[in-house]
Amino acid sequence: xxxxxxxxxxxxxxxxxxxxxxxxxxxxxxxxxxxxxxxxxxxxxxxxxxxxxxxxxxxxxxxxxxxxxxxxxxxxxxxxxxxxxxxxxxxxxxxxxxxxxxxxxxxxxxxxx
Amino acid sequence: xxxxxxxxxxxxxxxxxxxxxxxxxxxxxxxxxxxxxxxxxxxxxxxxxxxxxxxxxxxxxxxxxxxxxxxxxxxxxxxxxxxxxxxxxxxxxxxxxxxxxxxxxxxxxxxxxxxxxxx
Numbered sequence: 001x002x003x004x005x006x007x008x009x010x011x012x013x014x015x016x017x018x019x020x021x022x023x024x025x026x027x028x029x030x031x032x033x034x035x036x037x038x039x040x041x042x043x044x045x046x047x048x049x050x051x052x053x054x055x056x057x058x059x060x061x062x063x064x065x066x067x068x069x070x071x072x073x074x075x076x077x078x079x080x081x082x083x084x085x086x087x088x089x090x091x092x093x094x095x096x097x098x099x100x101x102x103x104x105x106x107x108x109x110x111x112x113x
Numbered sequence: 114x115x116x117x118x119x120x121x122x123x124x125x126x127x128x129x130x131x132x133x134x135x136x137x138x139x140x141x142x143x144x145x146x147x148x149x150x151x152x153x154x155x156x157x158x159x160x161x162x163x164x165x166x167x168x169x170x171x172x173x174x175x176x177x178x179x180x181x182x183x184x185x186x187x188x189x190x191x192x193x194x195x196x197x198x199x200x201x202x203x204x205x206x207x208x209x210x211x212x213x214x215x216x217x218x219x220x221x222x223x224x225x226x227x228x229x230x231x232x
Contacts (some may be wrong), residue, residue, distance in 0.1 A: 009151075038217070039220075040154075040218035042219075048224075049211055049213075049222035049223065049224060049225050050160070050219070050222060052220050055218040061131065061220070073177075087202050090232060093160060094198060095160075095218065095219075097217035100163045100175055101162045101177050101178070102150075102217065104159060104160040104162075106159050107159065
């Protein structure tokens with residue numbers, strides 16, 4: 001199985017500041033035939049299911065604010081929130097869909113400083 | 114838009130069978146463009162993919178290796194839903210069970226249903 005490791009486990013950022021969450025996969029999730037990274041990011045708020053934010057490592061889901069962006073390739077990926085808003089407090093997960101089973105990172109809890 | 118709704122018992126006794134249903138609206142369980150998944154979440158195991166089904170000229174099913182022999186995912190075209198059966202449950206199977214679709218990344222999730230395995 002591909003192991004997804006996120007860092008940090010928790011993060012406190014001031015309102016309006018940048019938040020950066022990292023995700024590393026135990027093997028590359030870049031498919032060479034189409035040059036696509038099979039990596040998604042989700043946001044989960046208490047009592048809710050995860051919500052898709054980013055897929056193909058950098059494609060923002062419809063309706064997701066443009067302060068959320070994804071980057072990276074191969075085994076190293078980053079989710080960036082450019083200017084933290086109060087409603088962004090949540091746990092964030094990365095997920096690879098390159099291999100079966102699809103696997104998730106352990107989550108990063110984002111709080112307001 | 115696509116909506117998913119899980120249902121089933123909230124309490125299951127150890128060694129018995131966990132049975133859940135996911136009702137699908139806004140799409141078809143037999144769509145040749147969609148894949149339907151079961152995912153669970155617990156504090157000890159995090160988010161864990163359990164298995165999936167889709168229809169591509171025939172029905173396909175994939176299961177997590179750790180659950181093979183205990184898990185069955187079945188589509189029901191007459192009711193446009195899919196079901197999950199997990200046999201011989203233990204307290205380790207306690208968690209929130211979600212159905213999710215529609216591709217390899219999960220654009221749509223149900224609200225989840227909490228299943229507790231306890232005597």
